[in-house]
Amino acid sequence: MTEKESDTYDESEHCKEVYARFGLAYYQSGVIESGIANALMLGEFLTAWKVRIEREGKANFDRKVYESEFDAYLENQFAQTFGNLVARLDRIYGIPVDLKDALSECKKKRDH
Numbered sequence: 001m002t003e004k005e006s007d008t009y010d011e012s013e014h015c016k017e018v019y020a021r022f023g024l025a026y027y028q029s030g031v032i033e034s035g036i037a038n039a040l041m042l043g044e045f046l047t048a049w050k051v052r053i054e055r056e057g058k059a060n061f062d063r064k065v066y067e068s069e070f071d072a073y074l075e076n077q078f079a080q081t082f083g084n085l086v087a088r089l090d091r092i093y094g095i096p097v098d099l100k101d102a103l104s105e106c107k108k109k110r111d112h
Helices: 011-056 063-079 082-093 096-111
Strands: none
Touching: 011 063, 011 082, 011 096, 082 096
């Protein structure tokens, strides 16, 4: 490749690079949101069901109700904004300041 050929702008390569970077950022954002939703499911939903089963007894456990409520709970988590998920996670578990700062920075970069 000559020097002149290497200096020419390749729009196709530029687009490929932009889409690759966007795809990675979008994927990583989805991974962290899924992780937070799963942590909330453990800290809220499953904890509430444990208390419910202890109170009402295993004989009264209705698998169909549980599965329906589980699906609705997770669906609701994925309808929340990232900021709301992080705030709820902080209320339930308490997020260390450095992690909270990192999540805030991730949100800023994702939103950009």
